[in-house]
Amino acid sequence: MSEEAVVALAAVTVLGVLQQAYFSLQVIYARRKYSVSPPATAGPPEFERIFRAQANCSEYFPIFIAVLWTSGVFFSQGLSSVCGLLYLYGRLQYFHGYSESAQRRLAPLYFSARVLWVLVGFSLLGVFFSFCRVYLKVDLLRGLGSA
Amino acid sequence: MSEEAVVALAAVTVLGVLQQAYFSLQVIYARRKYSVSPPATAGPPEFERIFRAQANCSEYFPIFIAVLWTSGVFFSQGLSSVCGLLYLYGRLQYFHGYSESAQRRLAPLYFSARVLWVLVGFSLLGVFFSFCRVYLKVDLLRGLGSA
Amino acid sequence: MSEEAVVALAAVTVLGVLQQAYFSLQVIYARRKYSVSPPATAGPPEFERIFRAQANCSEYFPIFIAVLWTSGVFFSQGLSSVCGLLYLYGRLQYFHGYSESAQRRLAPLYFSARVLWVLVGFSLLGVFFSFCRVYLKVDLLRGLGSA
Numbered sequence A, B, C: 001m002s003e004e005a006v007v008a009l010a011a012v013t014v015l016g017v018l019q020q021a022y023f024s025l026q027v028i029y030a031r032r033k034y035s036v037s038p039p040a041t042a043g044p045p046e047f048e049r050i051f052r053a054q055a056n057c058s059e060y061f062p063i064f065i066a067v068l069w070t071s072g073v074f075f076s077q078g079l080s081s082v083c084g085l086l087y088l089y090g091r092l093q094y095f096h097g098y099s100e101s102a103q104r105r106l107a108p109l110y111f112s113a114r115v116l117w118v119l120v121g122f123s124l125l126g127v128f129f130s131f132c133r134v135y136l137k138v139d140l141l142r143g144l145g146s147a
């Protein structure tokens, strides 16, 4: 795997890490503001929404990274990186929406879920084509091209 | 690293992502069924078991992916992929068992933990052999083969 | 990517997985000791601190792995692996500190956060240099060397 083939995926990954750091800091500030000292996680609804927004984004982070790379390596680095940026944008909206009200988390949640499904679809396609090349010695993409 | 050497690991990874998506959807349905609106996470025991089953699987997902790939790249792609499928099967049983009763989560938990330990063992062996090749210029596997 | 270029990163990854397994076992022992049966997560403060310590370390685990590898592949395997070991050391102190009192989690938290920022910095530098090489055909590192 050449550097060229993955550098954009690495850039999106680091951006995702920076976003997670930003969400964590917001929880730390919210803990101070609403006086919710660890190990407590219950508090006023304002705090709990921020706490859950970060927890939810953290839960999806490894899933996102897994499909970003599978899709980027086996399907297309360019398309995957664009989807990666859209996903991170959606998650930022989700975090801020959820912080305001539970209702406002929904639209960005659906958006980011849709982007994640696109990445899953790309991954499935990429892995399927790769399986055909490696185990069946059939290159479907080249077949399509010459047809 | 050639495509051939990792395509089965990528396939198991995408399957794992689909499983995580399935678990998340079950939590969303359970939130509706038992009327537990975010940011709340407490509710009737039926809900809490489904909620915790998904949380527990999410917590182990990055650990699973990390050993799947380390073991697959440094030890054996074939053996790691088979263990990966067994692990995902165990986690499906865990999720459904835990949804029914806390007691029924135990047998599949022990099963999936054992599979995870096997992957950890493979990873340790693979990384150890690789260290010997790279830093000590000793190829233990070839040594074994010619002995 | 050659085996040589990533074997130390793989070793730190497996060590991180072993640490996560150790933290999980501590939660299981604490559940028995303080009689907090799943799906419950609330209990005496002693239990909740151990529970949250493990949850917090789990939340950061995928972030840690992501920057460890980005930094190790695009910047320097040696420096990243050393930071990786320091991070894991910090997390062990965090876990034991938090188990004793919420106050004692703070010093190791700051330490491990600082190490994580160093890895983020290395990743940013590495990805930036790589971008320049790949898309602008400028090799900043070589430029520096010959200046």
Ligand SMILES: N[C@@H](CCC(=O)N[C@@H](CS)C(=O)NCC(=O)O)C(=O)O
Pocket (backbone or CB within 6 Å): A024, A025, A027, A028, A031, A038, A039, A051, A054, C052, C053, C055, C056, C059, C105, C109
């Ligand atoms: N999930 C974390 C996100 C932010 C974080 O990492 N906080 C640090 C400093 S307050 C911590 O030690 N949290 C304790 C915990 O997660 O239980 C939280 O709830 O606090």
Ligand SMILES: N[C@@H](CCC(=O)N[C@@H](CS)C(=O)NCC(=O)O)C(=O)O
Pocket (backbone or CB within 6 Å): A052, A053, A055, A056, A059, A105, A109, B024, B025, B027, B028, B031, B038, B039, B051, B054
């Ligand atoms: N852990 C999630 C899993 C499912 C999920 O992603 N749910 C979406 C739609 S209900 C969400 O925004 N959950 C809010 C939250 O996690 O606090 C949950 O508890 O709901």
Ligand SMILES: N[C@@H](CCC(=O)N[C@@H](CS)C(=O)NCC(=O)O)C(=O)O
Pocket (backbone or CB within 6 Å): B052, B053, B055, B056, B059, B105, B109, C024, C025, C027, C028, C031, C038, C039, C051, C054
């Ligand atoms: N977060 C886990 C860490 C340890 C673990 O994996 N425990 C197993 C055996 S007690 C489990 O099934 N936990 C149930 C749960 O996480 O809800 C916990 O809270 O228990």
